[in-house]
Amino acid sequence: AQSVTQLDSHVSVSEGTPVLLRCNYSSSYSPSLFWYVQHPNKGLQLLLKYTSAATLVKGINGFEAEFKKSETSFHLTKPSAHMSDAAEYFCVVSRTSGGYNKLIFGAGTRLAVHP
């Protein structure tokens, strides 16, 4: 069965420093993986997705993630954090079920950015 584990529930960084949000996945076959962001009192927005093309995926707002099959990881990174990056981030795996792609969400990582 497909699942994702987000290794940190909270991450705190200073503005201008790198961001690393960790995600490990479990899948019996090559998965589709996503990162979504949720700003306070807002809906979820897709940051980026991996669908078995390039292993390094670039997303919006300077974020990127690298698919590493040997480590079953899909960590999200950004070289330099901005105050507006403060939000909750969800690692998501897609599972084909009943003919459609069902999204399985991780527990989320809350990113705090300090001045």
Place this chain on the structure above:
Amino acid sequence: DAGVIQSPRHEVTEMGQEVTLRCKPISGHNSLFWYRQTMMRGLELLIYFNNNVPIDDSGMPEDRFSAKMPNASFSTLKIQPSEPRDSAVYFCASSLAGAEQFFGPGTRLTVL
């Protein structure tokens, strides 16, 4: 494009009352999803519609919950009777043919 529209944004009700949440998907999208987000259980899929037909309702918690999609531009999620443990944020999302899901802003439900 207005995106996925949900109403109301906030709902406070008393235990035992009926609650109806509404969703307007993005025009042209043929898939619609209802999710529930709680601190304890995170984000869970409640029900999935394709071309207005419920395909997967295995996530609906119990018979108190029901969802309808009478046409391609409108869906409702009803809870009757509501209970305090139903307090959560309910999201609607839509997509086209299994592609990226676009989420609405959510409805924050509080049942007293």
